[in-house]
Amino acid sequence: MSLLWPIALLGLITVPLILILHLLRNRRDQIDIPSLRFWRGLERKRHGALPRQIPLSWMLLLQLLIAAALTLGLARPALSFLLSQPRHTVFILDMTTSMIAEDVPSGVDGHIRRFDAARQMIRSELETMREQDSFSLISLDRRPQILLRGTGEKKVQALVALDNLVPGASGLNLSTALTLANGVIDDPNREHRILVLTDGNYPSPDSLPPVLAPVTWQIIPGQASSNQALLNVSASILPDGRHRLFGRVVNYGPQAVNRTLRLSTGAGLFDEITVQLEPQAETTQVWTLPAQAQIATVELVEADALALDNRAELLLANPTSHRVLLISNTPEVLSRALEVQPGVELQVDTPEMSQHDPAEFDLVIFDGLPAALTAWPVANVLIVNPPLGHPLLPAQGFERNLRPDPDSASALLAGIDLSGVYFGRAPQLDLPEWSQVDLRAVSPSGNKDAATPLLFHGSDGDSRLVVWAFDLADSNLPARLALPILTANTLSTLLSPSPPAVVPVGEPVFIDDNYTVEIPGGRQLTPTQLTGEAGLTFAHTKQPGLYRIYNQQAEPVAGFAVHAGSALESNLTEPLQPELLDITDVPAQTALAPQIEIEDIWPWLAGLALVVVVAEGWLAWRR
Amino acid sequence: MRLNLFKRQQERQKSTLPLFDEAFLRRLERLNFKTVPSLRGVMVGEQRSRNLRPALDFSDHRPYSTGDDLRHVDWNAYARHEELFVKLGETSQGIDIHILLDHSPSMTWKPGWPSSSAPANGAGNASISKWDSARRLAGALGYLGLSSGERLIVTPFGTELGESFGPTHGKRRVIPILQYLTAVAPVPASNKGVESGLARCLTAYSRSHPRGGLLILISDLLDAASSADIGQGAVWLAEGLRHLTPPRWQVIVMHFQSEQEADPVVEGDFDFQDMETGESLPFHLDGATLGQYRLRVRRWYNELQRACAHRGATYARVMAEWPVERAVIPYLRRRGVIQ
Numbered sequence: 038m039s040l041l042w043p044i045a046l047l048g049l050i051t052v053p054l055i056l057i058l059h060l061l062r063n064r065r066d067q068i069d070i071p072s073l074r075f076w077r078g079l080e081r082k083r084h085g086a087l088p089r090q091i092p093l094s095w096m097l098l099l100q101l102l103i104a105a106a107l108t109l110g111l112a113r114p115a116l117s118f119l120l121s122q123p124r125h126t127v128f129i130l131d132m133t134t135s136m137i138a139e140d141v142p143s144g145v146d147g148h149i150r151r152f153d154a155a156r157q158m159i160r161s162e163l164e165t166m167r168e169q170d171s172f173s174l175i176s177l178d179r180r181p182q183i184l185l186r187g188t189g190e191k192k193v194q195a196l197v198a199l200d201n202l203v204p205g206a207s208g209l210n211l212s213t214a215l216t217l218a219n220g221v222i223d224d225p226n227r228e229h230r231i232l233v234l235t236d237g238n239y240p241s242p243d244s245l246p247p248v249l250a251p252v253t254w255q256i257i258p259g260q261a262s263s264n265q266a267l268l269n270v271s272a273s274i275l276p277d278g279r280h281r282l283f284g285r286v287v288n289y290g291p292q293a294v295n296r297t298l299r300l301s302t303g304a305g306l307f308d309e310i311t312v313q314l315e316p317q318a319e320t321t322q323v324w325t326l327p328a329q330a331q332i333a334t335v336e337l338v339e340a341d342a343l344a345l346d347n348r349a350e351l352l353l354a355n356p357t358s359h360r361v362l363l364i365s366n367t368p369e370v371l372s373r374a375l376e377v378q379p380g381v382e383l384q385v386d387t388p389e390m391s392q393h394d395p396a397e398f399d400l401v402i403f404d405g406l407p408a409a410l411t412a413w414p415v416a417n418v419l420i421v422n423p424p425l426g427h428p429l430l431p432a433q434g435f436e437r438n439l440r441p442d443p444d445s446a447s448a449l450l451a452g453i454d455l456s457g458v459y460f461g462r463a464p465q466l467d468l469p470e471w472s473q474v475d476l477r478a479v480s481p482s483g484n485k486d487a488a489t490p491l492l493f494h495g496s497d498g499d500s501r502l503v504v505w506a507f508d509l510a511d512s513n514l515p516a517r518l519a520l521p522i523l524t525a526n527t528l529s530t531l532l533s534p535s536p537p538a539v540v541p542v543g544e545p546v547f548i549d550d551n552y553t554v555e556i557p558g559g560r561q562l563t564p565t566q567l568t569g570e571a572g573l574t575f576a577h578t579k580q581p582g583l584y585r586i587y588n589q590q591a592e593p594v595a596g597f598a599v600h601a602g603s604a605l606e607s608n609l610t611e612p613l614q615p616e617l618l619d620i621t622d623v624p625a626q627t628a629l630a631p632q633i634e635i636e637d638i639w640p641w642l643a644g645l646a647l648v649v650v651v652a653e654g655w656l657a658w659r660r
Numbered sequence: 661m662r663l664n665l666f667k668r669q670q671e672r673q674k675s676t677l678p679l680f681d682e683a684f685l686r687r688l689e690r691l692n693f694k695t696v697p698s699l700r701g702v703m704v705g706e707q708r709s710r711n712l713r714p715a716l717d718f719s720d721h722r723p724y725s726t727g728d729d730l731r732h733v734d735w736n737a738y739a740r741h742e743e744l745f746v747k748l749g750e751t752s753q754g755i756d757i758h759i760l761l762d763h764s765p766s767m768t769w770k771p772g773w774p775s776s777s778a779p780a781n782g783a784g785n786a787s788i789s790k791w792d793s794a795r796r797l798a799g800a801l802g803y804l805g806l807s808s809g810e811r812l813i814v815t816p817f818g819t820e821l822g823e824s825f826g827p828t829h830g831k832r833r834v835i836p837i838l839q840y841l842t843a844v845a846p847v848p849a850s851n852k853g854v855e856s857g858l859a860r861c862l863t864a865y866s867r868s869h870p871r872g873g874l875l876i877l878i879s880d881l882l883d884a885a886s887s888a889d890i891g892q893g894a895v896w897l898a899e900g901l902r903h904l905t906p907p908r909w910q911v912i913v914m915h916f917q918s919e920q921e922a923d924p925v926v927e928g929d930f931d932f933q934d935m936e937t938g939e940s941l942p943f944h945l946d947g948a949t950l951g952q953y954r955l956r957v958r959r960w961y962n963e964l965q966r967a968c969a970h971r972g973a974t975y976a977r978v979m980a981e982w983p984v985e986r987a988v989i990p991y992l993r994r995r996g997v998i999q
Binding site: 067068069070071073074075076077079080 | 937
């Protein structure tokens with residue numbers, strides 16, 4: 038109920054005034070009587086002129102009712118309108134790994150997952166939703182997304198979709214989630230609210246955007262359970278070919294525990310030890326595995342609140358090995374960038390002394406372009422700094438002092454910080470028909486399509502080509518981390534993928550659509566376009582385990598492991614206090630200026646007052 | 661002849677007595693006081709007298725004495741006995757009618773409580789005070805006496821006897837008596853005393869009028885004398901009536917009350933102020949309190965009636981709300997006060 042003119046409630050001061058008037062009116066009247074002779078002995082003890090109790094009478098009650106009705110009428114209540122206003126509920130659902138912890142009491146002595154408890158809350162809200170109400174569901178993880186939107190009419194479909202949600206992510210971005218929530222609050226004729234369902238298992242963010250609706254925090258009541266986790270499980274190859282395996286075992290519980298740590302390889306159980314862990318302490322384990330070991334699985338045998346972080350697998354033998362031929366007179370810079378790439382076998386030649394057949398290499402890199410080259414070799418080719426006048430890549434001249442335009446960057450530039458990068462000289466190439474521009478320079482004229490291309494790729498016949506149309510020697514790119522990343526991205530584009538060995542659960546992996554990924558369990562999936570991400574990514578990484586990448590010939594070319602253990606998600610003991618968050622609730626009417634139809638009910642109250650006045654007059658007339 | 665003085669005239673002042681219509685006055689002319697023969701009259705009138713007087717229709721004789729009317733000498737007896745005898749016989753006489761009108765403060769009480777409604781019988785006038793009603797009755801009785809040729813004395817009394825009007829007789833004295841009644845005012849409240857003004861006034865009046873007559877006492881029988889004993893009021897009345905006994909006196913006590921005074925209908929908290937003494941007391945009126953009050957009043961009525969009967973007086977309780985012409989006069993006829 039809202040009062041459109043609440044200051045009118047000052048009129049309630051008439052209530053005590055009426056009471057005082059009735060007290061004064063009901064003070065004992067002095068009446069002359071013929072004689073006190075027959076009254077003597079019947080008198081009562083004197084208590085003063087005013088009666089001690091409020092003299093309740095119909096007149097008093099009616100007058101109080103009149104005062105209350107008129108005051109409320111002046112305040113202009115609008116109750117009936119608010120009851121019929123449709124509501125829009127924005128659910129922000131925490132989908133991080135900690136929500137998988139099975140420590141929410143349910144039933145007599147059972148427990149369910151935090152995520153299931155949150156899902157049950159959303160289900161209850163959806164089931165009580167009216168047809169005119171609407172809802173939005175936003176995931177709260179590192180990359181929040183709008184998962185569902187609909188009205189109360191489609192809540193059955195929403196309930197089915199809700200059941201299919203799978204949690205799993207390391208870390209979250211509350212700020213982005215709230216920004217997305219503001220984006221779906223777009224109907225001024227609805228009453229909006231934001232319901233955040235989370236276990237609060239994340240650090241307090243520094244700043245949050247103002248929100249356009251009231252935020253309700255629904256903290257899933259976990260029991261701050263004891264949890265032990267495997268973190269940073271990784272492997273490296275020793276010079277003799279053996280594998281060195283590292284792993285941290287962390288106890289996030291309040292008590293000291295003994296845990297059995299088991300290491301298996303593809304050949305069977307390799308080691309099993311018992312580690313003693315003090316509260317909030319950790320231990321590091323190192324194993325040396327034989328060179329023929331293909332995979333390694335480390336696991337904590339005893340169950341705890343979060344089983345997902347008790348197991349970590351690794352691919353020890355990377356089947357990918359790429360032969361790269363670099364033809365350059367000044368190969369130092371590119372050699373350094375190539376040698377740090379995993380699986381690269383680099384062969385360096387000068388243009389004049391090159392005796393190798395490009396067909397024998399997975400990738401041929403031309404630093405400059407030999408004048409004798411009249412056709413692209415049937416291979417994967419990277420051309421760096423093409424010269425003027427070459428028939429394969431005709432150029433008009435050089436452009437100088439160029440800066441890259443970040444807005445024109447494609448997936449090939451993913452993860453590269455282009456701020457501050459400059460190019461002293463770049464050929465003004467005529468773009469071939471097969472080319473797709475990945476980066477352009479900032480155009481002084483503002484016409485982006487006419488800006489000088491700095492990087493493009495394409496296929497010409499059986500040749501797959503990437504062109505870096507700038508001079509590395511006349512740029513600050515080699516002094517930056519951007520160069521090895523650009524090199525890696527280029528190799529990923531031209532060669533088979535080389536994902537990181539370990540990926541946190543829920544994190545996407547950049548993979549070309551020429552490959553398929555076999556997830557744990559044996560299903561094979563293809564990369565898809567993720568919202569907000571440039572290029573193709575493989576995002577089905579919510580299940581910890583080994584992921585293998587196959588090329589179009591169904592040959593395994595790479596793989597990676599997904600681990601659930603992380604310092605953010607595995608520590609279940611210190612939930613966030615939402616009241617400490619600095620969230621500004623911007624009143625929706627100022628942000629959205631809703632067109633509200635005010636339906637006053639003051640005429641009813643005024644009518645009631647009139648009826649009561651008539652009733653009071655009738656009572657007074659009867660007396 | 662039309663007595664315009666008795667007609668209702670709106671322009672008259674508030675203190676003007678309510679008037680009677682001509683038909684009512686004619687009915688009054690046909691009425692007469694019903695007196696006892698033992699009363700002693702002073703002149704020829706219409707009341708029957710037990711005393712034998714010189715009369716033309718004689719039944720006895722007595723020896724002549726100086727001053728007797730020679731017309732009543734029985735000359736036949738003188739012829740036979742050579743002694744003068746006066747013929748004696750029963751004859752009508754004129755008696756003195758005394759109207760004692762209570763003008764103590766309690767008579768000015770106007771019926772009506774703060775939360776009460778109209779009188780239950782609906783026949784009376786709730787807005788008229790006992791004082792106005794009593795004056796109206798006194799005027800009617802005075803008119804009745806004068807029209808009957810009796811000698812009339814009207815005396816107001818409170819704690820003391822007031823200045824009397826009369827004695828007077830003759831119908832032409834009607835207007836002055838009514839003007840007198842219009843002008844007479846109630847006395848103010850006095851400090852409470854232990855001696856009853858009513859008893860003192862009745863005693864003093866009997867001593868100042870030794871010949872007696874018909875005394876009509878119009879009063880609410882309340883005075884400034886305080887007493888915790890409710891029956892003391894009847895005692896004081898009996899004390900006053902002790903000097904007003906037959907055969908010289910015939911006393912009619914017209915006890916003026918208001919129906920709402922006898923049977924109050926009111927609830928709540930009030931401060932009651934005694935109109936006779938000015939004393940004030942707080943009361944919470946509820947059913948129990950009013951019930952006790954009514955019991956006391958009825959007991960007082962009974963004691964007054966016994967006191968009157970003991971002294972040979974006629975007790976008639978008259979309600980102020982009763983219309984004189986339609987209720988009081990018929991009531992007095994039923995009680996044998998008038999005929």
